[in-house]
Amino acid sequence: MTAMIELRNAEKTFVMHLQGGIRLPVMHGVTFDVNAGECVVLSGPSGAGKSSILKMIFGNYRCDGGTITVRHLGTFVDVASAEPRQILSVRRDTIGYVSQFLRAVPRVAAIDVVAEPLLNAGVSREEAHARAGALLKRLNIGERLWQLPPSTFSGGEQQRVNIARGFISDLPILLLDEPTASLDAANRAVVVDLVAEKKRADVAMVAIVHDDEVRHLIADRLIDVTSFAAAA
Numbered sequence: 380m381t382a383m384i385e386l387r388n389a390e391k392t393f394v395m396h397l398q399g400g401i402r403l404p405v406m407h408g409v410t411f412d413v414n415a416g417e418c419v420v421l422s423g424p425s426g427a428g429k430s431s432i433l434k435m436i437f438g439n440y441r442c443d444g445g446t447i448t449v450r451h452l453g454t455f456v457d458v459a460s461a462e463p464r465q466i467l468s469v470r471r472d473t474i475g476y477v478s479q480f481l482r483a484v485p486r487v488a489a490i491d492v493v494a495e496p497l498l499n500a501g502v503s504r505e506e507a508h509a510r511a512g513a514l515l516k517r518l519n520i521g522e523r524l525w526q527l528p529p530s531t532f533s534g535g536e537q538q539r540v541n542i543a544r545g546f547i548s549d550l551p552i553l554l555l556d557e558p559t560a561s562l563d564a565a566n567r568a569v570v571v572d573l574v575a576e577k578k579r580a581d582v583a584m585v586a587i588v589h590d591d592e593v594r595h596l597i598a599d600r601l602i603d604v605t606s607f608a609a610a611a
C-alpha cells in the first residue's frame with residue numbers, strides 16, 4: 380500500500396433503535412485512496428454521505444463492511460475493525476479532524492486551546508505557545524483575545540481558533556469538515572494557504588468544502604460520493 384488512506388468497499392447502514400430498529404442504508408462500495416501530499420475533496424448533494432465518510436475514517440462511525448486502512452506509525456491499521464484503544468492511538472499520532480465548530484472547554488484560554496495538541500505531542504510549552512500565537516495571528520485573532528476563553532468569541536472567531544488547533548499539529552492525515560464555512564474572504568485565503576503548506580509537508584487530506592472557489596483552489600481530486608449511495 381502506498382496510499383495514506385485506502386478505503387475498500389466501506390459501507391454504512393444506520394439502525395434507528397428508537398424507531399423500532401428501522402435500517403437506513405446510507406452507502407456502500409466506498410472505494411478510493413488518498414496519497415501523501417494531496418487533498419481529496421468529497422462532493423455531492425446534502426445528505427449524500429460526505430460527513431459520514433469523514434466520520435468513518437476518523438472512527439466515529441463504525442463501518443458495517445469493507446476496510447479503511449490507514450498508515451499509522453509505520454504499520455497499517457484498519458479503522459473499520461480497530462478496537463477503540465487503537466482508534467485513540469491513531470487519533471493521537473496520525474489523524475487530525477477539523478470540524479466546523481469548536482468544542483471549547485470553559486475557562487481555557489484561546490492560546491492554550493490551540494497549543495494543546497502540540498503539548499500532548501511532547502512539544503515544549505514555550506514552542507507550543509509561540510506556534511499557537513503565530514497561527515492565531517495569521518488567522519487574524521488579535522493578541523488581546525489570546526488569554527480569553529473562546530466560549531465568548533463570535534462564531535467566525537471560534538471557527539478560526541478551531542482551525543488553528545486543527546492545523547497546528549504535525550499529523551500525517553487531516554480531515555477537514557467545512558473548515559471555511561463562516562469565514563470572510565481574507566480568512567478563507569489563509570486556510571487555502573494552510574492547506575497548501577500541509578500538502579508541501581506531505582500531509583494527506585480529505586475535505587468537505589461547499590465554497591466553489593475554495594474547493595477549486597485546494598482540491599487535487601474530487602470524489603462524487605453519490606456513486607456510493609445505497610439503494611434505500
Ligand SMILES: Nc1ncnc2c1ncn2[C@@H]1O[C@H](COP(=O)(O)OP(=O)(O)OP(=O)(O)O)[C@@H](O)[C@H]1O
Pocket residue numbers: 393403405423424425426427428429430431432
Ligand atoms: N448518526 C446518524 N444516525 C442516523 N442517520 C444518520 C446519522 N448520520 C447521518 N445520517 C444520515 O446519513 C445520510 C448522510 O448524511 P451526511 O451527514 O453524511 O451527509 P452529507 O453529504 O455530509 O450532508 P451535508 O452536505 O448536508 O452535510 C443522511 O440521510 C443522514 O440523515
